[in-house]
Amino acid sequence: MTNDAEMRLADRYGPWAVIAGASEGIGEALAHRLAGAGIDLVLIARSEARLRAVAGDVEARHGRDVRVLPLDLTDPGMHRAVAESCRDLEVGLLVYAAGSVNRTIDFTDDPYEASLRQVQLNCIGPMGLARALSPAMLARGRGGIVMVASLAALAGAAQIAVYSAVKAFQVNFGEGLWAEMSPRGIDVCTAVLGQTWTPALERTGVTYDPGTDMLAEDVADEIIANIANGPTYVVGARNQAIAARVWPDRRTLVQMIGAHTSAHAARTGATPSSTTAAGSTLGASAI
């Protein structure tokens, strides 16, 4: 990335970014890339020791400020804790990376609590953090929201029924936010990934295959280069070819459907401008 491109990133998405799921894998790679572009970071994961190690590495290599926020993204109300911790910061970018599944199993064989955790992690988590952090971005008229989803969103799949469903939630949720927020200066992008070599993938027992697996660093580079190319961006040429077989042009579809829903909202009085007024006044206590 050129120095000019890096400066543009910091201007558009700085001075602070929040990365949920930043202690390893794709979130860690994104932390290095964003810090390298001059953005200070709030890093979230459960393991404080691992978070502190990543934060130290990022600070040493890129000279940026890094805060760590050890918490479980499946905790109800965690978005309030994040809002409170970021109260003194100008957060211009939210990246929600955490969300992989650690097993393939029939729905009825998996404990129900495990299914609920996937919903909390991939649906409630990004919804809560978007609600906590986007009003200030909207008030400033600039910023970005990135969610990391999966090709599993393309269709329901056996032994990952809940995972494919929650990843589809991220795609549709991101598209709706893009339709509402991009005219107001916020780039919203759901990045759709294929298999990527990360510690989480390795823990499932898979061995690295350079023919199919992307590297987390390459994925991070491509995500960052395409934050403004939402609402949905498929990462990697091979994955794009797969997605193109079942997905039409998502942006056109979102614009077409959004034209109808916005017209309905205007007719019924829930206009985007009334959303603006309410949203921009929300603080941590209101969510």
Ligand SMILES: NC(=O)c1ccc[n+]([C@@H]2O[C@H](COP(=O)([O-])OP(=O)(O)OC[C@H]3O[C@@H](n4cnc5c(N)ncnc54)[C@H](OP(=O)(O)O)[C@@H]3O)[C@@H](O)[C@H]2O)c1
């Ligand atoms: N790797 C792939 O092949 C692949 C393919 C398609 C899509 N994706 C998507 O890419 C994203 C990143 O995947 P990844 O492979 O890097 O692994 P991941 O397991 O999704 O992310 C790992 C990071 O998330 C944190 N994390 C996990 N659960 C958490 C929780 N409940 N609360 C707080 N932090 C939590 C982990 O730290 P702690 O464990 O310390 O909390 C770690 O920092 C995911 O959304 C995944 O669905 C990955």
